[in-house]
Amino acid sequence: MSDSARLQLGDKTYDLPIVVGSEDEHAIDISKLRAESGYITLDEGYSNTGACQSAITYIDGEKGILRYRGIPIETLAEHSSFVEVAYLLIWGCLPTKEQLDTFSELMTKHSFLREQIRHHFEVFPPGSPPMAVLSAALNSLACFYPELLDTEDVDVFEEAAARIISKVRTIAAYSYKHDMGHYLVYPHPEKNFCENFFHMMFSEPYKDAEPNPVLVRALDVLLLLHADHEQNCSTSTVRMVGSSGANLFASVSAGVSALWGPLHGGANVAVVDMLETIQAQGISVKDYVQQVKDKKAGIRLMGFGHRVYKNFDPRARIIKTQAENVLAQMDIKDPLLGLAEELEGVALEDDYFIERKLYPNVDFYSGVILRALGVPTRMFTVMFAIGRMPGWIAQWYEDRFITHGKIQRPRQVYTGPTEMCYVPLEER
Numbered sequence: 001m002s003d004s005a006r007l008q009l010g011d012k013t014y015d016l017p018i019v020v021g022s023e024d025e026h027a028i029d030i031s032k033l034r035a036e037s038g039y040i041t042l043d044e045g046y047s048n049t050g051a052c053q054s055a056i057t058y059i060d061g062e063k064g065i066l067r068y069r070g071i072p073i074e075t076l077a078e079h080s081s082f083v084e085v086a087y088l089l090i091w092g093c094l095p096t097k098e099q100l101d102t103f104s105e106l107m108t109k110h111s112f113l114r115e116q117i118r119h120h121f122e123v124f125p126p127g128s129p130p131m132a133v134l135s136a137a138l139n140s141l142a143c144f145y146p147e148l149l150d151t152e153d154v155d156v157f158e159e160a161a162a163r164i165i166s167k168v169r170t171i172a173a174y175s176y177k178h179d180m181g182h183y184l185v186y187p188h189p190e191k192n193f194c195e196n197f198f199h200m201m202f203s204e205p206y207k208d209a210e211p212n213p214v215l216v217r218a219l220d221v222l223l224l225l226h227a228d229h230e231q232n233c234s235t236s237t238v239r240m241v242g243s244s245g246a247n248l249f250a251s252v253s254a255g256v257s258a259l260w261g262p263l264h265g266g267a268n269v270a271v272v273d274m275l276e277t278i279q280a281q282g283i284s285v286k287d288y289v290q291q292v293k294d295k296k297a298g299i300r301l302m303g304f305g306h307r308v309y310k311n312f313d314p315r316a317r318i319i320k321t322q323a324e325n326v327l328a329q330m331d332i333k334d335p336l337l338g339l340a341e342e343l344e345g346v347a348l349e350d351d352y353f354i355e356r357k358l359y360p361n362v363d364f365y366s367g368v369i370l371r372a373l374g375v376p377t378r379m380f381t382v383m384f385a386i387g388r389m390p391g392w393i394a395q396w397y398e399d400r401f402i403t404h405g406k407i408q409r410p411r412q413v414y415t416g417p418t419e420m421c422y423v424p425l426e427e428r
């Protein structure tokens, strides 16, 4: 294989270097193309554009492979924990027992919110979208920790990372409690990451929540499966904001905003809304699939399709098995699981979905687990954000301090009017 590609424009040829990744992925480096030829490349939605070189997460969308730092997601889901995966993503290797304990202790130490931040929640009207509250609260952390804005020092960065991963869970639980009009429950230093989430969400002044270990493990796996997914919309947002030199709090807050949309993390809410609509209106699954295929109807099968996975999403397989296990072990009957399975069965046999390589993605079954955990639908995307936080932080750090990425600034092909005269107001 040649180490360069040749591009012919008119009577001139340009040799473009080929970059090869560790999994033999090939990319044509066009970074000097404009300077040498005057041309830019156009790739709306960046479907075919590599924005960076990264050593964190590997995906092969054709084969349904997902690995964090080289370790398959199936292995991590079986043997690891969310906190260990957070360490792995950020620091690039599995921690020793001592490193894991220190990292966990750092998170326990920094799980509390300053009392002034607690008062923040009072200014949001009841019913505020939890993703808006989360994004605002994360950004506001920069006001409370000015000493953590300069993250060039590794210890400072580690403290900022631990604070964010830990506090995002506290913020999520507080926003839920505030919305319910309930009193806010402080984190408990004796509880682990996921137990603490249940504690802050569901404990009452007179009674501590005692979640079943099956549910605690299900949450741990769910968060771990969401922990990173290379250059998706929200992660690219985090890297882009960070590339300007913006601090970690501002960058992950922007990631939350990007994740909110229904085509990205918001799909887990949209899936449950869709299943509830089908159930409430008594539409048959076949009829619903027909509606989805009719482009004029303007609806998509939410939780289906992925920009990268064109065979299957390995996370969806694990989550589906988890959802079935959790419901069986907890003896919960959720008709939405049956409905989702029926919908999946019909869609996977339909030519429309087969031709377009549309398969269930991570969001298709995650809602079933979250419902079993007692998390309200409107909080689902917040749960995704809690899980994705280590990935955003690892990617931000890599861009700033490992690969020293340039400020991200795409170009465009301008299609507006050519030079026009300014017409004074009285003459218009």
Ligand code: ACO
Residues within 6 Å of the ligand: 045, 262, 263, 264, 265, 267, 292, 299, 300, 301, 302, 303, 304, 305, 306, 307, 308, 356, 358, 361, 362, 363
């Ligand atoms: N239902 C019906 N048709 C679909 C769906 C779907 N869920 N997804 C894609 N298609 C169709 C499109 O209409 C298009 O058809 P056409 O070729 O006839 O025009 C074709 O499949 C290709 O779709 P694109 O939108 O070009 O694919 P893209 O890669 O840009 O979009 C996306 C990927 C956004 C995930 C899309 O599949 C989608 O909207 N899915 C539903 C929302 C969803 O589940 N999002 C979560 C993704 S996972 C995550 O972010 C965590």
